[in-house]
Amino acid sequence: MQRVTIADVARHAGVSTATVSRALSGGRKVSSDVAERVREAARELGYEVNPIARALRVSRTDTVGMVVPSIRNPFFTALVESVEHALGADGKELLLCDAQSDPATEAKRLDALVTRNVDGIIVSPCHGTDSTPAVQRTAERLPLVQLDRFVGGTSTDWVGVDDIAAMRAVVEHVRDGGARSAAYLGARLTNSSSELRHAGFLRHADEIGVETGPQWTLLGDYSVEWGERAVGLLADSGRLPDALVCADDLIALGAVRACRTRGITVPDRIQVTGFDNIEFTRLAEPPLTTVDQPTRRIADEAVRLLGDAAGGPAARDAAHVALVPKLVVRDSTRTG
Amino acid sequence: MQRVTIADVARHAGVSTATVSRALSGGRKVSSDVAERVREAARELGYEVNPIARALRVSRTDTVGMVVPSIRNPFFTALVESVEHALGADGKELLLCDAQSDPATEAKRLDALVTRNVDGIIVSPCHGTDSTPAVQRTAERLPLVQLDRFVGGTSTDWVGVDDIAAMRAVVEHVRDGGARSAAYLGARLTNSSSELRHAGFLRHADEIGVETGPQWTLLGDYSVEWGERAVGLLADSGRLPDALVCADDLIALGAVRACRTRGITVPDRIQVTGFDNIEFTRLAEPPLTTVDQPTRRIADEAVRLLGDAAGGPAARDAAHVALVPKLVVRDSTRTG
DNA sequence: AATTCACGGGCAATCGATTACACCGACGTC
DNA sequence: GACGTCGGTGTAATCGATTGCCCGTGAATT
Numbered sequence: 001m002q003r004v005t006i007a008d009v010a011r012h013a014g015v016s017t018a019t020v021s022r023a024l025s026g027g028r029k030v031s032s033d034v035a036e037r038v039r040e041a042a043r044e045l046g047y048e049v050n051p052i053a054r055a056l057r058v059s060r061t062d063t064v065g066m067v068v069p070s071i072r073n074p075f076f077t078a079l080v081e082s083v084e085h086a087l088g089a090d091g092k093e094l095l096l097c098d099a100q101s102d103p104a105t106e107a108k109r110l111d112a113l114v115t116r117n118v119d120g121i122i123v124s125p126c127h128g129t130d131s132t133p134a135v136q137r138t139a140e141r142l143p144l145v146q147l148d149r150f151v152g153g154t155s156t157d158w159v160g161v162d163d164i165a166a167m168r169a170v171v172e173h174v175r176d177g178g179a180r181s182a183a184y185l186g187a188r189l190t191n192s193s194s195e196l197r198h199a200g201f202l203r204h205a206d207e208i209g210v211e212t213g214p215q216w217t218l219l220g221d222y223s224v225e226w227g228e229r230a231v232g233l234l235a236d237s238g239r240l241p242d243a244l245v246c247a248d249d250l251i252a253l254g255a256v257r258a259c260r261t262r263g264i265t266v267p268d269r270i271q272v273t274g275f276d277n278i279e280f281t282r283l284a285e286p287p288l289t290t291v292d293q294p295t296r297r298i299a300d301e302a303v304r305l306l307g308d309a310a311g312g313p314a315a316r317d318a319a320h321v322a323l324v325p326k327l328v329v330r331d332s333t334r335t336g
Numbered sequence: 337m338q339r340v341t342i343a344d345v346a347r348h349a350g351v352s353t354a355t356v357s358r359a360l361s362g363g364r365k366v367s368s369d370v371a372e373r374v375r376e377a378a379r380e381l382g383y384e385v386n387p388i389a390r391a392l393r394v395s396r397t398d399t400v401g402m403v404v405p406s407i408r409n410p411f412f413t414a415l416v417e418s419v420e421h422a423l424g425a426d427g428k429e430l431l432l433c434d435a436q437s438d439p440a441t442e443a444k445r446l447d448a449l450v451t452r453n454v455d456g457i458i459v460s461p462c463h464g465t466d467s468t469p470a471v472q473r474t475a476e477r478l479p480l481v482q483l484d485r486f487v488g489g490t491s492t493d494w495v496g497v498d499d500i501a502a503m504r505a506v507v508e509h510v511r512d513g514g515a516r517s518a519a520y521l522g523a524r525l526t527n528s529s530s531e532l533r534h535a536g537f538l539r540h541a542d543e544i545g546v547e548t549g550p551q552w553t554l555l556g557d558y559s560v561e562w563g564e565r566a567v568g569l570l571a572d573s574g575r576l577p578d579a580l581v582c583a584d585d586l587i588a589l590g591a592v593r594a595c596r597t598r599g600i601t602v603p604d605r606i607q608v609t610g611f612d613n614i615e616f617t618r619l620a621e622p623p624l625t626t627v628d629q630p631t632r633r634i635a636d637e638a639v640r641l642l643g644d645a646a647g648g649p650a651a652r653d654a655a656h657v658a659l660v661p662k663l664v665v666r667d668s669t670r671t672g
Numbered sequence: 673a674a675t676t677c678a679c680g681g682g683c684a685a686t687c688g689a690t691t692a693c694a695c696c697g698a699c700g701t702c
Numbered sequence: 703g704a705c706g707t708c709g710g711t712g713t714a715a716t717c718g719a720t721t722g723c724c725c726g727t728g729a730a731t732t
Binding site: 015016017018019022028029030031034053055056057058059 | 709710711712713714716717718719
Binding site for chain 4: 339341342343353354356357358361364385386388389390391392393394
């Protein structure tokens with residue numbers, strides 16, 4: 001039951017612990033016969049380094065912390081899965097925290113991760129301004145990359161998609177489908193992606209002459225319920241636009257559902273689009289046109305950036321990597 | 337930038353490190369004025385214990401490892417969220433691993449967690465027999481509780497729901513809705529819940545006189561695609577049963593979707609049930625009748641068991657906690 | 673008054689690995 | 703033949719906290 005330590009291996013191989021360490025972790029050269037003898041001894045005894053002891057000595061834990069607003073949201077789930085996958089390839093572990101969409105909880109979790117000496121932190125901050133202090137002070141102590149969303153007032157690495165470009169693709173697509181007007185169902189502008197998607201929508205709709213309006217801009221939160229409710233508000237308020245551009249898939253799923261129950265046909269009477277391409281968009285009635293987020297690439301990029309930053313803190317300028325997302329056309333919009 | 341150590345605090349407060357440790361962690365008594373001085377010094381310097389150093393000394397990490405077959409599956413996502421929540425209350429962190437539904441990966445992750453000295457492991461094994469060796473040897477070294485599923489040939493703590501009882505409720509419910517026959521759309525019997533749900537279905541259908549049959553028992557995997565495909569097979573094979581009892585919600589979602597596209601009305605022509613009560617069952621057309629898994633309570637119970645086991649390993653008999661799940665009736669079945 | 677005893681506190685070992693430094697023999701150079 | 707040099711190895715310090723053991727003090731007990 002007692003763990004095998006490096007001293008046991010040393011004794012068994014008839015060398016010092018220093019040699020064992022060097023033979024196994026390869027710090028400096030060791031003659032090949034001794035190295036072989038050590039490896040042999042280690043194998044026989046079933047030795048494995050104790051990561052705790054190593055971490056204490058070298059202050060590196062091979063562990064990355066990740067904080068997401070809510071793992072319940074399938075988009076973040078996909079992100080977590082991708083990050084876990086990317087880390088696994090590097091032999092690193094993932095310490096996962098859920099911020100419960102609350103900046104205070106988020107701050108606590110970030111501090112806990114710093115205290116735990118993780119090698120780096122991947123965070124999708126839940127709030128654009130309230131999350132700033134915690135993210136800021138965390139980034140001063142550790143390599144940190146923000147994912148998808150980012151907070152104002154700091155400059156750390158960031159990886160996400162180009163929300164503005166994505167929204168242009170969406171608006172042009174529904175215009176091509178014949179929409180002359182569009183409503184925006186979004187989330188309150190408390191974080192960067194909410195803001196950018198909203199801004200991108202308005203800007204491009206304006207540019208290509210799709211009618212919008214304040215009464216057609218409804219901001220709530222990222223949830224199915226809000227999507228349903230927003231359609232209710234819209235329907236009760238008089239004139240209906242030709243398209244509903246939603247800030248994420250949950251809202252869009254709610255919107256589509258509300259349309260069905262009210263007898264508003266999708267996409268014939270009204271086109272609907274989502275954002276994120278979560279798995280269940282395929283299952284909606286009708287399947288949702290949406291914007292695919294390349295979570296795999298986002299995660300890979302984030303892990304790569306963390307690795308780079310491991311060298312020196314803030315040794316280089318912050319990198320902002322904006323991937324270009326793809327529009328996924330399904331049946332909730334008209335084509336041709 | 338340098339971290340504050342216990343020695344700094346000791347110097348600042350004019351006492352020894354031993355006293356600081358005792359004053360803060362309260363191992364032994366310290367006079368109240370000294371304690372106050374130490375706390376004051378710690379506060380001023382912004383001292384926080386180094387969990388790595390402590391872990392090395394006391395071999396306890398305040399970290400729990402969790403391994404799930406696939407975090408992509410919303411049921412496991414919910415479980416992870418609940419566990420994270422329950423641990424947070426205890427000031428413990430969660431080391432999350434995804435086994436990618438592969439026993440070999442699962443084994444690797446379990447070993448990694450053991451090596452990392454987590455205090456305990458929560459695992460939902462992906463395979464009923466292939467996962468046994470890894471779970472077995474892990475349980476010999478650490479407190480371990482299995483969640484939802486369990487492997488054969490070991491006896492560790494387990495928390496889940498009573499699948500058999502759940503299936504009785506399901507079968508009786510569709511019978512009450514008028515079904516005289518039912519097909520079972522499940523997953524290959526490679527793990528305990530697959531087996532138990534299948535067995536429960538057959539047993540109770542038989543008992544209450546609902547017709548079943550080998551041609552109406554289709555086993556694939558837990559996925560939407562399989563649900564769709566299975567309905568295709570069923571439809572092509574001649575006679576359709578009055579109900580489709582599915583082993584999980586993903587299958588049921590696929591089934592409902594396939595029924596729609598084939599013009600088989602749900603629930604009028606055929607009733608459909610799911611299992612797990614994942615969030616998207618509400619969104620299906622029609623919303624799915626399913627079995628609710630009390631993930632919160634499952635997680636709480638699991639964390640509690642881990643805590644108990646922390647004392648001595650195998651100091652007591654393995655506990656098997658089977659919670660009784662609730663049937664959630666929606667519109668994919670007939671009532672009355 | 674002598675002996676215990678409880679209490680509060682310090683010294684130093686300890687957890688298990690890494691690594692700076694010292695050492696030693698062999699080899700090459702002048 | 704004396705003197706670097708270099709590759710390989712060992713010794714011991716180190717990371718930061720916890721804790722077994724010991725000591726001195728003052729109160730309680732006999």
